[in-house]
Amino acid sequence: MLLAGYALGMMEASVYAPEVFARGLPAAFSPAQQSEGNTEPRGAATVAAAPLLSLHGISLSFGGVVALADIDLSVRPGEIRAIIGPNGAGKSSLINVISGVYRSDRGHVQLDGISYAQVPTQRLAPLGVARTFQNLALFKGLSVLDNVASGLAYRVRSNFAGQVLGIGRSRGEQRDSLSRAGQILEFLDLTAVRDRLAGTLPYGLQKRVELARALVAQPRLLLLDEPMAGMTAGEKSEMAGFVRAARDRFATTVILIEHDVGVVMGLSDRIAVLDYGRKIADATPDEVRNDQRVIDAYLGVASDNEDGAGI
Numbered sequence: 001m002l003l004a005g006y007a008l009g010m011m012e013a014s015v016y017a018p019e020v021f022a023r024g025l026p027a028a029f030s031p032a033q034q035s036e037g038n039t040e041p042r043g044a045a046t047v048a049a050a051p052l053l054s055l056h057g058i059s060l061s062f063g064g065v066v067a068l069a070d071i072d073l074s075v076r077p078g079e080i081r082a083i084i085g086p087n088g089a090g091k092s093s094l095i096n097v098i099s100g101v102y103r104s105d106r107g108h109v110q111l112d113g114i115s116y117a118q119v120p121t122q123r124l125a126p127l128g129v130a131r132t133f134q135n136l137a138l139f140k141g142l143s144v145l146d147n148v149a150s151g152l153a154y155r156v157r158s159n160f161a162g163q164v165l166g167i168g169r170s171r172g173e174q175r176d177s178l179s180r181a182g183q184i185l186e187f188l189d190l191t192a193v194r195d196r197l198a199g200t201l202p203y204g205l206q207k208r209v210e211l212a213r214a215l216v217a218q219p220r221l222l223l224l225d226e227p228m229a230g231m232t233a234g235e236k237s238e239m240a241g242f243v244r245a246a247r248d249r250f251a252t253t254v255i256l257i258e259h260d261v262g263v264v265m266g267l268s269d270r271i272a273v274l275d276y277g278r279k280i281a282d283a284t285p286d287e288v289r290n291d292q293r294v295i296d297a298y299l300g301v302a303s304d305n306e307d308g309a310g311i
């Protein structure tokens with residue numbers, strides 16, 4: 001079952017040297033990446049103190065619609081950063097710029113000190129970035145275990161024949177991927193459903209499987225687009241616990257879009273607030289909660305909604 005995923009990742013993975021994938025190293029940001037045409041070199045001495053991610057003057061329009069206007073953002077390693085704001089404020093556009101789905105009209109994205117006019121979206125995993133989507137994007141006909149292992153497809157170095165025949169390096173790679181997937185399932189309390197077809201699970205569990213697939217490569221940066229949308233209050237609080245645990249366990253930096261302000265306030269270290277494509281606040285939950293501009297633009301409205309309960 002994993003073969004399809006492996007085949008998809010094969011062309012990309014064959015570009016990277018094995019040491020790039022050694023765990024525990026900042027592999028995703030290997031020195032080899034610094035010579036990319038789209039990048040500029042970082043200063044080695046500044047790496048330790050530098051933010052993992054920073055956005056500089058990001059602007060993006062669709063026709064006459066301004067989705068993002070001159071956005072600066074700086075996210076420290078290990079931080080949980082929420083992005084909130086009313087519908088159409090630009091939150092998804094921002095995640096899409098960070099993950100390279102969109103190229104901004106102006107500005108640049110800096111990942112671990114390396115600047116990109118457009119982040120190479122087809123190489124997110126080797127760059128140490130993983131994301132989940134607003135709508136479920138699992139392989140519904142595959143088992144939970146295979147879905148999660150597919151998050152490691154980019155690492156596969158065996159050739160197509162090896163994958164089809166299950167020989168040589170391929171067999172070892174599959175064993176390793178399945179073993180890592182099993183560990184993440186255990187961490188997220190999903191072991192009991194590891195052999196179930198993903199599409200047969202309740203919605204809340206499918207969202208957790210997506211989190212598992214994003215986490216299996218232990219990304220340095222995890223982008224979560226409404227990870228709790230459509231969940232019950234209990235499921236949301238469970239999911240928030242897992243996101244926090246993942247950050248603590250893997251030192252993963254997390255950026256999440258979430259409409260439930262109560263969840264956001266409890267989970268985030270800092271919150272950036274967008275309104276009409278502009279960043280109107282970027283502060284701690286307490287500061288954001290008491291910011292009159294934020295209250296006027298969003299919280300006053302959000303607290304009238306079911307999702308806003310518990311601000």
Ligand SMILES: Nc1ncnc2c1ncn2[C@@H]1O[C@H](COP(=O)(O)OP(=O)(O)OP(=O)(O)O)[C@@H](O)[C@H]1O
Binds near residue numbers: 094
């Ligand atoms: N691909 C696109 N084509 C045209 N307009 C777009 C596109 N993507 C976003 N927009 C517009 O850009 C603005 C910002 O949209 P975006 O989806 O980023 O907001 P959002 O804050 O994520 O909204 P929501 O909370 O409803 O998901 C909106 O006016 C939207 O209509």
